Amino acid sequence: MKFIKLILPLAFASSVFAGGYKIPEQSSDSMALAASNIAKSFGADAAYYNPANMVFLDDKSHININTFYIHLGETKFNNHSKKLGTSDTKSKDYDVVGASTYYVSPFFANNFRFGLSFNIPAGLAMEWDDSYPASVAEKFELKIYELAPSLAYQVLDNLSVAAGVRVVYTDGVIKNRVNTTPYKMSREVKGDSFDFGYNLALAYKPTKNLSLAATYRSKVDINVKGDTNLNENFLGKNFSKSIGTNISIPLPASLNLALAYEMDKVTLMFAFERTYWSSFKELDFNYNEPILNPITKKIIDDAHEKKWKDSNTYRFGMAYQASDKLRLMAGFGIDENIAADKFTSFELPNTKAYIYSVGANYAINSDLEVGFGYLYQDRQKRNANVQKSNFIGNVEGEFDPGDAQLVSLSLKYKF
Secondary structure (H helix, E strand, O other): OOOOOOOOOOOOOOOOOOOOOEOOOOOHHHHHOOOOOOOOOOOOOHHHHOHHHHHHOOOOOEEEEEEEEEEEOOOEEEEOOOOOOOOOEEOOOEEEEEEEEEEEOOOEOOOEEEEEEEEOOEEEEEEOOOHHHHHHHOEEEEEEEEEEEEEEEEEEOOEEEEEEEEEEEEEEEEEEEEEOOOEEEEEEEEEEEEEEEEEEEEEEOOOOOEEEEEEEEOOEEEEEEEEEEEEEEEOOEEEEEEEEEEEEEEEOOEEEEEEEEEEOOEEEEEEEEEEOHHHOOEEOOEEOOOOOOHHHHHHHOOOEEOOOOOEEEEEEEEEEEOOOOEEEEEEEEEEOOOOOHHHOOOOOOOOOEEEEEEEEEEEOOOOEEEEEEEEEEEEOOEEEEEOOOOOOOOEEEEEOOEEEEEEEEEEEEEO
C-alpha cells in the first residue's frame, strides 16, 4: 500500500524542487553558487559538500552557522479529465525557516582533519485543501535531518581523501480524506526513524589554479515506523482505529564530479550531479493488521508505482573577489525531471527546473565573516496522466509553471 506523499518539513529547508525531494542548497555559499561549490570550498561547509577540501582551509577551527527561509509558491493544476469529482485546483503556498551548521577542526595527527555537519538533505511539502486532490494528498510532511561526521586525510600537498558517516533522522506526517456519500474516510499517518549511510570524497589540485573533485553519498533506506489513525463512515456507521504502520522511502545515492578554476580575482566552478532516483520504485504502506473495507483498502493499502529514473543536474558558479573583504557570487543550474507523466500526481508533481542564484560574503575581520545567498527556482510546466476508475487518484491534466525561492544568512568564524 502506499501513498506518494512526502512533505517538506517545517524545520528544514523545504524544497519540493525539480530533483525529487532532495535539498542540495543549504549554506549561504552553496545557495549563492547554485550548489556548484564542490571542487572549491570557501569555509566550513566543506564538511558537507566535500570533506576532502577541509585540508585546504586555514589550519584553525572553522564554524559556519546558517539560517534560511524558503518559500514554495502554489502549484496550479488544470484538469483535463471528464470524471465526476475532478476539477481545476491549486496547492497552498509553503513557507519554512531552518538552519544548518558546519564545523572543521585544525589539523591533528599530522595530516588529519575532522568535520561535522548538521543539515536537512531532503524533504518535501505539499498541501491541498480541495476535496479532489485531498483524497490522496491533503497534507504530507517529511522532515529529514542529517548529522554527518567526517575525517579527511591529506595524502599529498595537492591531494586529499575523506570519508564519513550519515546519521539520518526522519519524521513524517501524511493526511488524506475522502468525503462522498455514502462513504467517508480520513487517515493520518505519523512516524519516524533513525537510519545510516556513508559518504566518500576526493580533492585534487593538478595545478595551482585548477581543482578537481569527486564525492559520493550512499543511499539511505529510510524505514519509517509509526501509527495510522483511520476513521471510516460507511452507510452512516462510524469505524475508528489506530494501526501500526511502516514504510520505506529511499534517500537516493548521488555522485558529484566537479572542477574549479581560479583566475586572479575570479573563480569559475562547475559540478555535475548524478542522483540515483531509480531506487524509488513505489510507495507502499504496510499495516500491522488488514484493512477490511475494500474501498479503504484500495485507497490507502494498494502500492503506488513511482518508477522514477536517475537524473542529472548541471551546476555552474562564479565567485568574484571584489575587494579584500567582499566576495560576490552567482550561479545557474539545470535540474532534470525524474518522473514520467503516468507517475506524476498531487503528492509530488516533480518537473524540470532552472536555477538562478546570487550572493555575497563580507569579512568583518580576519576571523569573522557574514554571508548572504538567494536562489530562485523556475519550475517548468508538466503533464500528468494517471488514470483511475474514479476521481480518487485520477490525475489527467497539466501542472502550471511554479517557483521556489530561498534566502540564506550565515555567520562564519575561525579560531
